[in-house]
Amino acid sequence: MQIKCYINNRLFNEVIEPDMLLIDFLRHTGFTSVKRGCDTANCGLCTVWVNEKTVLSCSVLAASVNGKHITTLEGVEDEAIAFGKFVADEGAEQCGYCSPGFIMSVLSMKRELNDPTEEEIKHYLSGNLCRCTGYMGQLRAIKKFLQQGKDGA
Amino acid sequence: MKVVSQSIDKLDAMALVTGKPVYTNDIAPQNCLIVKVLRSPHAYAKILSIKTDTALKVPGIACILTYKDVPNKRFTMAGQSYPEPSPYDRLILDQYVRYVGDPVAIVAGDSEKAVQKALKLIKAEYEVFKPILDPEEAIDNNTVIHTEEDYHVNFDIGNDVKRNICCSGGFESGNVDEAFEKCDVIVDEVYHTKANNQAMMETFITYTHMDYNGRLNIVSSTQIPFHVRRIAARALDIPKAKVRVIKPRIGGGFGAKQTVVSELFPAIVTLKTGKPAKMIFDRYETFAASTSRHEMKIRAKVGSDKDGNIKAIHITTLSNTGAYGEHGPTTVGLSGHKTMPLYNKAGAFKFEFQVVYTNTMSAGAFRGYGATQGAFALESAINELAAKLNMDPTILRQKNLLEEGEVLTAYHGETLRSCTLNSCINKGKELIKWDEKYPYKRISDHKVRAVGTAITMQGSGIAGIDIASVQIRLNDDGYYTLLVGATDMGTGCDTILGQMAAECLECDMDKIVVNGVDTDQSPYDTGSYASSTTYVTGMSVIKACKKLRDQMLTEASKILKVEKDTLEFDGQKIYNEEKSITLDKLAQELVVGDGNYLMASASHSSPYSPPPFMAGFVEIELDTETGQITVIDYFGIVDCGTPINPKLARIQVEGGIAQGIGMALCEDITYTELGKMKNNSFMQYKIPSRRDVGNIKVAFESSYEPTGPFGAKSIGEVVINTPPPAVAHAVYNAAGVNIRSLPITSEKILKGIMAKR
């Protein structure tokens, strides 16, 4: 079947199998930042945005994004760098495999939650697993990143 | 120091946070054959017949391989230096399948769909045997798991394969029986640690292709590129010279990738078809067809006089290596040798062990490597001893602690050259407010807050066996290339080794290019495991830089026409009182005319494996009605010698503690009665999320290790060991219940509470 959608604001017109998953479609189209960590929708590595809302790309069909806007980490590189600097500053990207999904969730949280508490942050991101860092460094990076936003710096 | 001991960003940080294509599957060519494996549904069976003709007719199928098509050369998948202690008990495909998940056939085709379809059309008939699932029933069972005639061990490991014993042995110093007789108080209990999955976020992924020289190229997410080269050559029965292994960035390993898990399947497909091939383990396979932590039942007997002077320790370990012996003979040793030495003053030590085969998935390497299991047993026993003595367990420990300068009898007679464990305990007590909180505080009629503690040690590399080499080159613009064979698996070792080189050559980090692993180009390194990289590879960096510096002075003295020993190097220029040449100029001159392009290499292997230490302190909240347990705070105080990069060291500690909390509270591989793994996804095998780990806080009490680079020891593994015994201790302090079997679930706690009432 044919689908038409925007990935990172670029129009794609592709022929796909009807049962193709969005994650495979994106990786196949060259957006390899999107990672697969499980087969049961439990890890959050594959998080992307569909029409600005976070979605697990392993759990939706590519066919379902017909006519929609998809954003992957490649599409928000400036923001990824801005936040990523805080992460690097904490040494909180270890293997980095969880980073793309995690950062997509953080950037979306920043849009949705105003001045979240620590509990709210943990709750919002609880679907994004990381096996390396123990989460604390990520939390420190998030807090500093949000703080900077508040300071208007 | 200018660069060492600085919290420098990881070299690959920005590539990782912007999602650049740096992992194996990101760079695999699109035209790879897709490789998948048909796996055994039986825990123990012989393949009687296997029909592939219908499956082969599926359009797009390139090849299907069965046990008849693979070389008949047994090997071990364990990534260890040759001759490996692990038995040669594997084939790529075998006529016997020994656990649910063992490979039966390899299928390769153009598309995932074709391969999936073909997999369903393969017809295999089996003679099914009664499996052994309980390690306590393994020895002298009627079922014998390895009956093959070409089963092979490289040297004496106390193997008795007909009795299902992979390995056995022991050690004694002093007279334990006599010492126990004189003890006033004895704890003698059995502790059970379970199989755990490493659960790194990137599964096992490999792609292979033939290069223009007709050599097999293996690109893989591995911790052990050089071992992969050797093992693949043996398993595929081709010369090592025909194999090249490349390691891109890795999405975590934790020991899982210290074993050859995914490499051989696409490799044999490429050899047979000449085509590029790719194998991606899905998460189910990553759980159920790889290697786990060894399940162990450890009897710990500890005795002391009535004042708490520990007199004797006796550890007896039964370890379950599963269907194959990967890392079986080596992990078990750590359960005794990396636990008992903490109480070196005891004087009498005994350690006995048996490692047995069962029809469960093979165990392998997982961060901590046996020391983690041993720590749960011995540290729990020490906490129980303190309770019997009615003594604060931190004081009991401090009374008996090993000290600098002592010869550690139970640690291969090594002399302890650096240790601040005593201050780690003091610091931890202060941070958690131990004296105020120990043992517990009731906060409501059914909620209690309690603290718990444990200490631990690990090693730094494998003394006298593992070796690391590096090469450093001076390039024509006055910058350096550092070639390393050690494997950065997210740990940041490329950065740390670069920092050491920058320190030695007195330059900024941007003058050092660090190049990861390609067995054709990188100098030999046994790989990143056994907490070896900082300590062992670090020393080779120092040696190589020293050599290069010396060569630079030699060349400069020729150009400047002055005596070499009048010259100095300050990182920018080489000079004496009269003359000088800049590094840039020198480097330029060395690559023209009769110049001499400079490179230096060095290898290092250490006769010692100095232990890093950690004291762990936890505060939990326990609901005594439901048994529900919440981790509030976890403090890890670490002696890793000099932290080369404090922020990366800190993340190692935080990450290790989080994994340890997972092991303590929820991670547990279990099997059905027929031997099928029940927890083969993140749905059934829960790893901690960010809501499960409480607040992890880290402090360093640095010692200086004279045999290490800039005083450093290791950090990667020691950090995972304390949570299971510390949490068990806190539960005891909260509810008076000793949980001696992991994980520490609310069911077990509640059962204990009920039994007491």
Ligand code: FES
């Ligand atoms: S891949 Fe794990 S949630 Fe999508």
Ligand code: FES
């Ligand atoms: S950094 Fe490795 S999984 Fe998060």
